[in-house]
Amino acid sequence: xxxxxxxxxxxxxxxxxxxxxxxxxxxxxxxxxxxxxxxxxxxxxxxxxxxxxxxxxxxxxxxxxxxxxxxxxxxxxxxxxxxxxxxxxxxxxxxxxxxxxxxxxxxxxxxxxxxxxxxxxxxxxxxxxxxxxxxxxxxxxxxxxxxxxxxxxxxxxxxxxxxxxxxxxxxxxxxxxxxxxxxxxxxxxxxxxxxxxxxxxxxxxxxxxxxxxxxxxxxxxxxxxxxxxxxxxxxxxxxxxxxxxxxxxxxxxxxxxxxxxxxxxxxxxxxxxxxxxxxxxxxxxxxxxxxxxxxxxxxxxxxxxxxxxxxxxxxxxxxxxxxxxxxxxxxxxxxxxxxxxx
Amino acid sequence: xxxxxxxxxxxxxxxxxxxxxxxxxxxxxxxxxxxxxxxxxxxxxxxxxxxxxxxxxxxxxxxxxxxxxxxxxxxxxxxxxxxxxxxxxxxxxxxxxxxxxxxxxxxxxxxxxxxxxxxxxxxxxxxxxxxxxxxxxxxxxxxxxxxxxxxxxxxxxxxxxxxxxxxxxxxxxxxxxxxxxxxxxxxxxxxxxxxxxxxxxxxxxxxxxxxxxxxxxxxxxxxxxxxxxxxxxxxxxxxxxxxxxxxxxxxxxxxxxxxxxxxxxxxxxxxxxxxxxxxxxxxxxxxxxxxxxxxxxxxxxxxxxxxxxxxxxxxxxxxxxxxxxxxxxxxxxxxxxxxxxxxxxxxxxxxxxxxxxxxxxxxxxxxxxxxxxxxxxxxxxxxxxxxxxxxxxxxxxxxxxxxxxxxxxxxxxxxxxxxxxxxxxxxxxxxxxxxxxxxxxxxxxxxxxxxxxxxxxxxxxxxxxxxxxxxxxxxxxxxxxxxxxxxxxxxxxxxxxxxxxxxxxxxxxxxxxxxxxxxxxxxxxxxxxxxxxxxxxxxxxxxxxxxxxxxxxxxxxxxxxxxxxxxxxxxxxxxxxxxxxxxxxxxxxxxxxxxxxxxxxxx
Numbered sequence: 008x009x010x011x012x013x014x015x016x017x018x019x020x021x022x023x024x025x026x027x028x029x030x031x032x033x034x035x036x037x038x039x040x041x042x043x044x045x046x047x048x049x050x051x052x053x054x055x056x057x058x059x060x061x062x063x064x065x066x067x068x069x070x071x072x073x074x075x076x077x078x079x080x081x082x083x084x085x086x087x088x089x090x091x092x093x094x095x096x097x098x099x100x101x102x103x104x105x106x107x108x109x110x111x112x113x114x115x116x117x118x119x120x121x122x123x124x125x126x127x128x129x130x131x132x133x134x135x136x137x138x139x140x141x142x143x144x145x146x147x148x149x150x151x152x153x154x155x156x157x158x159x160x161x162x163x164x165x166x167x168x169x170x171x172x173x174x175x176x177x178x179x180x181x182x183x184x185x186x187x188x189x190x191x192x193x194x195x196x197x198x199x200x201x202x203x204x205x206x207x208x209x210x211x212x213x214x215x216x217x218x219x220x221x222x223x224x225x226x227x228x229x230x231x232x233x234x235x236x237x238x239x240x241x242x243x244x245x246x247x248x249x250x251x252x253x254x255x256x257x258x259x260x261x262x263x264x265x266x267x268x269x270x271x272x273x274x275x276x277x278x279x280x281x282x283x284x285x286x287x288x289x290x291x292x293x294x295x296x297x298x299x300x301x302x303x304x305x306x307x308x309x310x311x312x313x314x315x316x317x318x319x320x321x322x323x324x325x326x327x328x329x330x331x332x333x334x335x336x337x338x339x340x341x342x343x344x345x346x347x348x349x
Numbered sequence: 350x351x352x353x354x355x356x357x358x359x360x361x362x363x364x365x366x367x368x369x370x371x372x373x374x375x376x377x378x379x380x381x382x383x384x385x386x387x388x389x390x391x392x393x394x395x396x397x398x399x400x401x402x403x404x405x406x407x408x409x410x411x412x413x414x415x416x417x418x419x420x421x422x423x424x425x426x427x428x429x430x431x432x433x434x435x436x437x438x439x440x441x442x443x444x445x446x447x448x449x450x451x452x453x454x455x456x457x458x459x460x461x462x463x464x465x466x467x468x469x470x471x472x473x474x475x476x477x478x479x480x481x482x483x484x485x486x487x488x489x490x491x492x493x494x495x496x497x498x499x500x501x502x503x504x505x506x507x508x509x510x511x512x513x514x515x516x517x518x519x520x521x522x523x524x525x526x527x528x529x530x531x532x533x534x535x536x537x538x539x540x541x542x543x544x545x546x547x548x549x550x551x552x553x554x555x556x557x558x559x560x561x562x563x564x565x566x567x568x569x570x571x572x573x574x575x576x577x578x579x580x581x582x583x584x585x586x587x588x589x590x591x592x593x594x595x596x597x598x599x600x601x602x603x604x605x606x607x608x609x610x611x612x613x614x615x616x617x618x619x620x621x622x623x624x625x626x627x628x629x630x631x632x633x634x635x636x637x638x639x640x641x642x643x644x645x646x647x648x649x650x651x652x653x654x655x656x657x658x659x660x661x662x663x664x665x666x667x668x669x670x671x672x673x674x675x676x677x678x679x680x681x682x683x684x685x686x687x688x689x690x691x692x693x694x695x696x697x698x699x700x701x702x703x704x705x706x707x708x709x710x711x712x713x714x715x716x717x718x719x720x721x722x723x724x725x726x727x728x729x730x731x732x733x734x735x736x737x738x739x740x741x742x743x744x745x746x747x748x749x750x751x752x753x754x755x756x757x758x759x760x761x762x763x764x765x766x767x768x769x770x771x772x773x774x775x776x777x778x779x780x781x782x783x784x785x786x787x788x789x790x791x792x793x794x795x796x797x798x799x800x801x802x803x804x805x806x807x808x809x810x811x812x813x814x815x816x817x818x819x820x821x822x823x824x825x826x827x828x829x830x831x832x833x834x835x836x837x838x839x840x841x842x843x844x845x846x847x848x849x850x851x852x853x854x855x856x857x858x859x860x861x862x863x864x865x866x867x868x869x870x871x872x873x874x875x876x877x878x879x880x881x882x883x884x885x886x887x888x889x890x891x892x893x894x895x896x897x898x899x900x901x902x903x904x905x906x907x908x909x910x911x912x913x914x915x916x917x918x919x920x921x922x923x924x925x926x927x928x929x930x931x932x933x934x935x936x937x938x939x940x941x942x943x944x945x946x947x948x949x950x951x952x
Contacts, residue, residue, distance in 0.1 A: 021879050110869070112867070151865055151867060165868075171920065199863050215865065239860060241866070255860065278933070279933075281866070295932060296932055296934065296935075318866065332879075340878075
């Protein structure tokens with residue numbers, strides 16, 4: 008069945024991320040409007056409910072969720088802003104703000120420790136029981152992303168490769184850090200390792216400039232294999248035992264079957280594919296240059312024009328919510344939320 | 350195509366439902382069948398209303414379909430009226446007739462959908478009134494649910510039909526764009542078989558609009574075939590003629606410049622030849638945009654050279670009937686004595702028609718730096734200027750290169766002469782120009798102010814700079830402005846803005862410096878704004894500080910009409926270099942041009 012647009016709503020400046028927030032009461036969605044540092048709460052049908060208060064001056068760059076709490080990373084303020092998101096959204100409230108003195112990018116949880124990436128080549132460990140910073144680790148270059156399992160934090164040293172002098176500023180692409188803040192392992196990877204996925208055995212790291220995906224064993228932190236992708240691979244998505252990566256520079260999406268090592272390539276109708284969305288039994292890809300969304304596993308279906316720059320999307324039953332960072336219909340700099348029906 | 354309810358059926362339903370509801374209300378007590386709650390009923394109403402809003406929005410697009418078809422008809426009128434038209438006039442007339450029929454059909458469809466929408470809205474209003482009534486324990490039975498379901502189906506059917514018409518709209522708009530290139534030609538040589546095939550396909554398209562049973566896939570396939578046919582037609586015949594014609598015109602203008610001033614314009618000559626060679630070897634449809642952009646840049650440069658070549662210290666003016674020393678001196682802000690001193694051959698204050706005199710004033714000193722605002726009422730603001738320019742200098746919307754600029758200014762704005770001069774025309778020129786004032790300023794410079802209402806100057810008047818010559822109307826566009834020097838049209842930007850000269854222009858994307866979307870500075874400029882295509886430019890801050898609004902004629906046919914705001918910098922952007930933001934990686938990767946740039950407004 009073809010996708011249809013059923014509604015379109017202007018949101019604000021530079022919508023960036025939409026994520027599902029499940030609490031004991033219901034399912035909600037939280038939208039980060041980066042431009043104005045606002046957090047918008049939607050209900051399970053993607054209907055806007057409210058803005059969370061006291062976020063406008065923080066310059067929130069990202070957020071993570073844990074145990075019915077929302078942890079936001081303030082890039083301008085240098086604060087971790089924590090909201091209690093239990094119960095009905097009308098009761099969600101600001102719990103605390105913790106100053107760190109650093110420009111914050113993103114973070115990940117390892118038990119009760121929140122590992123936070125700072126812009127200025129550092130990694131902070133924050134104890135979320137007493138909100139104390141327990142450790143600050145210097146990194147050799149700016150990092151981009153961090154994930155964690157029950158043992159370690161894994162940090163991608165994105166700016167390992169210098170584009171101005173075409174050389175590595177550091178020989179390492181990945182740091183493995185334990186909960187006490189000790190660097191457990193330093194791993195060499197390709198140029199500009201960006202986003203990571205993991206399972207119980209391995210790490211899967213996209214090397215943005217090399218156009219590859221490295222598989223690193225969690226047992227010995229050795230590189231097990233490398234998958235060749237297209238140009239400028241972006242957000243990898245894991246679904247069951249498959250990884251999907253959109254390559255913005257090749258107008259293609261790669262599907263890696265982890266158990267068989269088979270790699271499939273899908274050429275996209277749209278140009279500039281950014282991200283794959285798994286929605287039920289269908290896979291979609293959003294393309295930013297053409298401003299479209301298309302079904303990957305149905306070559307007969309046509310790409311749907313969104314008339315905007317799609318930056319993120321989520322699916323809920325038969326509906327898909329797409330965030331447009333720019334809305335080309337309105338012509339303004341504001342973004343929109345477009346709801347699609349499958 | 351689903352069968353939608355007829356108008357009569359909808360009216361029947363509209364009458365029937367309130368009665369049912371009323372009966373139910375009376376019998377409501379004591380009933381024990383399965384009920385729909387009030388909340389669910391309200392939700393249904395709300396969902397249907399949203400859908401109707403959506404369809405109403407879609408409805409507006411039918412107007413665009415009609416406009417597109419109207420454009421096709423106009424183009425064909427022009428073509429079949431051309432005396433030097435070679436062959437196929439009859440065929441094209443037949444084409445024209447088919448398009449007219451198509452137009453009527455689409456209009457009829459649009460009316461039917463509009464009627465259905467109105468009736469459905471009336472029905473909903475009735476249901477809404479009932480739901481709002483103060484009825485405690487309102488209960489609705491299956492019959493009401495069934496009525497709501499019927500409405501839903503009706504709306505689905507309307508949406509489906511809208512979608513079909515949308516597909517047709519897209520294909521007809523493309524048809525129009527393709528056929529635009531047929532205009533402006535002196536000779537047209539088109540393969541008869543190709544044209545007949547095109548007619549057959551249009552006939553099929555017409556049948557599709559008529560037939561209720563067609564489906565969207567078939568429609569898409571057929572329109573795809575029409576595109577291909579037209580594409581080939583344009584590529585092999587029409588586009589080549591168009592390119593040749595425009596290159597010939599540019600070269601002719603350059604020849605005039607070269608003979609007139611005996612200067613070295615080899616740079617321009619090379620540029621024209623380069624685009625000519627490129628066009629000759631690569632007439633793909635995509636390159637037409639690039640060709641038009643290059644031509645806009647070259648036309649602007651030629652006009653610039655012509656304006657630059659004038660004597661900057663004095664104005665040479667040829668006396669016209671009715672001129673006196675007094676009117677001339679007054680208009681140029683000097684005394685009669687000063688005028689006579691500059692022209693020792695004038696005796697006893699007597700001047701003659703056709704006599705050439707020198708006016709000791711420089712035109713530059715008479716021009717205001719804020720002409721657009723002071724004379725046409727337009728603010729030097731990025732958003733305002735983009736909206737105000739309806740057809741830029743050099744655009745081909747009318748089938749020929751616009752020698753001026755078409756603007757939308759506030760209705761009934763007082764329009765003022767930008768320079769002093771003799772009014773040579775002040776009347777309705779033709780349908781295209783409307784009420785027009787043409788002024789001779791000396792130095793071979795003439796300005797044209799068209800589409801005016803309430804002319805306030807008359808032929809023979811000698812006006813001062815800033816004198817009101819007429820008013821803009823309330824139409825769109827409502828001001829057409831041209832400036833010529835001798836027989837070369839000059840880009841009005843030479844008057845309105847500051848010529849900053851040539852810049853090396855490249856394009857960049859948000860991906861160029863290897864950033865990723867979660868980087869804090871992804872798509873963020875040096876000034877802290879978010880980049881936007883057709884707006885953001887990166888420059889050396891010592892040349893163009895952030896906030897500078899610039900105009901690049903090469904991009905005048907783009908959505909931003911050629912206007913950019915300097916919002917970004919770059920380590921490699923030094924001196925006379927500009928980097929224009931785009932989110933199209935392919936466009937950015939090969940783009941490198943030397944382009945003429947104007948400063949519109951400094952911060």
